[in-house]
Amino acid sequence: MRWRVVIPAVVVAGLIVLLGYGLTRQPTILPSALIDKPAPVFNLPTLASADKRVDSNVLKGHVTLVNVWASWCVACREENDLVTEISQRTGVPVLGINYKDKRRDAKHWLARFGNPFAVVGFDQSGQVGIDWGVAAVPESFVVDRQGIIRYKVVGPITRQKMNKVLIPKLERLQQAS
Numbered sequence: 001m002r003w004r005v006v007i008p009a010v011v012v013a014g015l016i017v018l019l020g021y022g023l024t025r026q027p028t029i030l031p032s033a034l035i036d037k038p039a040p041v042f043n044l045p046t047l048a049s050a051d052k053r054v055d056s057n058v059l060k061g062h063v064t065l066v067n068v069w070a071s072w073c074v075a076c077r078e079e080n081d082l083v084t085e086i087s088q089r090t091g092v093p094v095l096g097i098n099y100k101d102k103r104r105d106a107k108h109w110l111a112r113f114g115n116p117f118a119v120v121g122f123d124q125s126g127q128v129g130i131d132w133g134v135a136a137v138p139e140s141f142v143v144d145r146q147g148i149i150r151y152k153v154v155g156p157i158t159r160q161k162m163n164k165v166l167i168p169k170l171e172r173l174q175q176a177s
Contacts, residue, residue: 039149047106060145065166085162086162142173
């Protein structure tokens with residue numbers, strides 16, 4: 001009879017502990033297996049022209065912010081001005097990867113909301129986004145001079161994250177030899 005009370009009590013206590021632990025987690029922080037590893041190799045047509053290509057070599061030799069976005073993404077619109085501001089304030093080029101979009105829609109979106117990108121790769125199939133571990137757009141990656149991913153932002157960049165995390169990280173990487 002005693003076990004009929006103890007076992008359910010232990011199970012309930014365990015569930016309470018797990019629930020409590022889950023509530024302390026930050027769901028916007030997704031660990032990335034790519035942090036401190038080379039950026040995935042890619043070779044994409046540019047958004048501007050299907051005849052021109054952009055590949056992973058563009059990430060070597062300078063610090064880069066890689067921003068994965070789409071014209072159908074509402075949060076991408078929210079962060080677009082901040083992506084422009086980051087590039088202007090730091091001098092860091094931004095590589096855009098247009099994810100699972102239509103070329104015409106993406107071009108129209110950039111014409112309407114502004115183009116913060118040095119170049120945009122057109123990832124219509126989404127394969128490059130998958131290789132980068134993109135769960136949903138927008139996502140951004142800080143890549144150092146050697147092409148190593150040093151930081152990942154899941155979701156839209158906020159002003160607070162831009163000022164407290166992204167710009168300091170980009171500036172530190174730029175100052176490193």
